[in-house]
Amino acid sequence: MKAPPSTWIVIAALVAGAVWAFIATQPAEPAELPADPCQRVAVKALAGEFGELLPWQATAYRLLAENGPARQGKAYVTHYTPPRFKRGQGTRWGWGCTEGCWAANKLPGYWYVLVQHPSSGFWEMGWIRDTGASWNDSRWKRVGRERYGVEVDLWLDRWHPSPKMANVSWPGAEYVAISAQNTW
DSSP: OOOOHHHHHHHHHHHHHHHHHHHSSSSSOOOOOOOOEEEEHHHHHHTTTTTOOOOHHHHHHHHHHHHOOOOEEEEEEEOOOTSSOTTTOOOOSSOOOOOTEEEESSOTTOOEEEEEEEETTTTEEEEEOOOTTTTTHHHHHHHHHHHOOOOOOOEEEEEEEEEEGGGOOOEEEEEEEOOSSSOO
């Protein structure tokens, strides 16, 4: 027995509707991301994938997305903490100590630095707003090499609110430096 022509029209319309509904619910083609992994992270951060950014973080990620890293390498990361460095206490340059405040001698002031936590793999953005003692770089390069067998380019010091972090170091942490001057 043959189905009447109107039945075939209804079946064809249902199939077409199902195909259209399937296509309409598929995610849009992802935006083209840069080939450089650091710039990909920056584009994602600016798109809000990692939460709301502070204004200085947005500036850092924008510069990284537009220009790429100015320098990359390995650092020996130490921490400065309360009670010696209290929250809000002024750094040598007058900035208050807060999360995101980093010190460096071998990077220009006010540059940004993206550093990978060695244990978790998580990357953290920091802002160079202080310097340390002139001997820090040579000392921590030597300690990294002799104690941990790690060659590092420079020393970085990260402010952290917990005094428990005072004796925690990250020898050989990967870093990406971002020029604040946008001159390269």
